Amino acid sequence: MELVNEEASGRPKRLPREVRERQILDAAVSVFSVHGYHAASMDEVSATAGISKPMIYSYLGSKEDLFAACIRRELDRLLVAIADRAKPGLPADQQLWYGVLAFFEFIGANKDSWSVLHRQASEHGGPFAAEHRLLRTRAIELVAALVISAAGRSEHSEIGAAAQRTGESLAAAVVGAGESLADWWLDNPQESARHLAERMMNVVWAGFGNLMDGKVWAPPPEADE
């Protein structure tokens, strides 16, 4: 499990800054994902990267800076992976499908990334929470736009305004379900990405469909306590 990068030759080769920075970030993501931000030590990051501690401070700054750099890099990778697959030309359900699929495939191939992005980043009150909320907000907006655009084409077009409002919280639930499903996956890796994505679509798209047809579930009428 030791990720020391130098060859067995023992002599640490001199590498350009760019390469070392990547190695440091790789190590940091791995260490943060295992221990969480607070419990992770810079010494362990430096050991995992096969480098000494002052290099990290020289290249990436403080521990917080390092963590922020991890989040930014992994967030970019995730967003690019999704954007590559959910092309805007497709019908709404297919856009959603490919987006969801790309999401789960990325998580499957980069569980550390997800752990850092979601679990660790949200544990903070600091500037990371903001960064993390950005991801969620973007995702929610994206999904909401898909719902609303789909609702616009529905035969019940008079529900447009209601769908707008309901669509957004529906999107929040959907994104939330995706996040939690991804969390759950970290602990239960037996399922495939495709499977998870299909399950997701089954719940979600059905909910959308009923919404567009104006079928809503209503709580039983009863005296509130």
Added chain:
Amino acid sequence: MELVNEEASGRPKRLPREVRERQILDAAVSVFSVHGYHAASMDEVSATAGISKPMIYSYLGSKEDLFAACIRRELDRLLVAIADRAKPGLPADQQLWYGVLAFFEFIGANKDSWSVLHRQASEHGGPFAAEHRLLRTRAIELVAALVISAAGRSEHSEIGAAAQRTGESLAAAVVGAGESLADWWLDNPQESARHLAERMMNVVWAGFGNLMDGKVWAPPPEADE
């Protein structure tokens, strides 16, 4: 915001162990929920409880012990709150509705509890993760049982076996959505518990309904890369 419990009289009254333990747990839940496990200090817990540090060690043991005690207490409170409302005699959708509603109402009234139970407990590799997984597992089993029982009464009874399997991962998605919605609520407290519960039911119950009618969403046939 200071929760110092003693009166302004200055003299700390002598209280029985039972009472102090409750005060310490209250303080600990509050502090852990704000800072997370690692960043929380025993000094802050003791200050918040209005008591000195050795009392905590004498009554509740180490920091880990204290944290575990918090989780256990809050978990019990949550489960009791739900069991009180989701009576087994009701039809499946109403059981689910009251369970979900009780869940959100509890979270609304005890945001600290949820923060400790979900956010902080899952950040660990240790024995807390196990404790936390127990909550999730129980919830998933409960929901899955509801789905399957509902499916049994559907006119498409031949899908029973398939529903069994699909029902469980559907339940996982539902519980996940609930967890994430609760997380999201911590940051967006403007909605009411009832509202959230209704949104939840709308997505979820629609998904169940379609499942029971055998309507499934299928991905577009295409060459996989």
Added chain:
DNA sequence: CAATAAACTTACTGTCGAGTAGGTACGGCT
């Protein structure tokens, strides 16, 4: 072949926080 800059190191400082030693004060009981 200097000389310069960048890659890289060892070995330290200072702080913060978990856990404890060793008490004092207060109430109940005979």
Added chain:
DNA sequence: AGCCGTACCTACTCGACAGTAAGTTTATTG
């Protein structure tokens, strides 16, 4: 009254870890 147990405290130890000072090696370029 005087004893005992329990509630409660101040003031410490000790280890872990973020961050740094000050130096050493290597590639490159004039």
